[in-house]
Amino acid sequence: MAVATFGAGCFWQVEATYRALAGVLDTAVGFMGGSKANPTYREVCTGRTGHAEVLQVEYDPERVSYDQLLDLFWENHDPTTLNRQGPDVGTQYRSVIFGSDEAQLVAAQASRERWQPRFRRPIVTEIVPAERFWRAEEYHQRYLEKHGLVSCTLGTPVH
Incomplete structure (x- = not known):
């Protein structure tokens, strides 16, 4: 099993x-x-802690590759907006990939270069080493699923 961590707006x-x-x-x-x-x-939402809202993914690399996880990351948010996704504004909504090791960092950088031509504006996604993951309160886990929602109100990003 492996772990990947992504910040792409509202988690x-x-x-x-x-x-x-x-x-x-x-x-x-x-x-x-x-x-x-x-x-x-609540503390993260103030923007004063410096944290990003992130998703930590545990995955089986024999069934899904890190590159596939990266492709899903680029496809499902706008990595060209600094500290913003749709109506959500602030550093906690920044586009960021936290690499758990050197191989993930290198793969993320190569992926960013492959994806850049698909966007009109420069990608501003940070690619940095992973730090300590702090799990959000339980009511945030599987929030959409718990509330019978398919998605947030944000649309597909414009490439």
């Missing part, structure tokens, strides 16, 4: 997208990349 939609992918074994929404230990959702 509810990101989680629903990845949970539907064959080879994904489990997901958890939470926070990474900030300065406060064990932050709450």
Whole structure:
């Protein structure tokens, strides 16, 4: 099993997208990349902790590759908007890939270069080493599923 961590705006939609992918074994929404230990959702929403809302994906690399996870990342949000996805604005909504090792960091950088020609504007996605993952409160886990929703109100990104 392997782990990948992505920030692509509101973590509810990101989680629903990845949970539907064959080879994904489990997901958890939470926070990474900030300065406060064990932050709450309310604290992260202030923008003062420095964390991004992220999805941590546990996957079987024999069934789904890291490159496939990266493709899903690029396909399902707008990586050209700084600290924003749709109506959600703030550093907690930044586009970011947290690589758990050097191989993931290299693969993410190569993927960004492959995907850049598909966008009109420059990709602003951060690609950085993973830090401590802080799991969000339980009511955020599988939020859309728990509420009978298929997706958030955000549409497909414009490439």
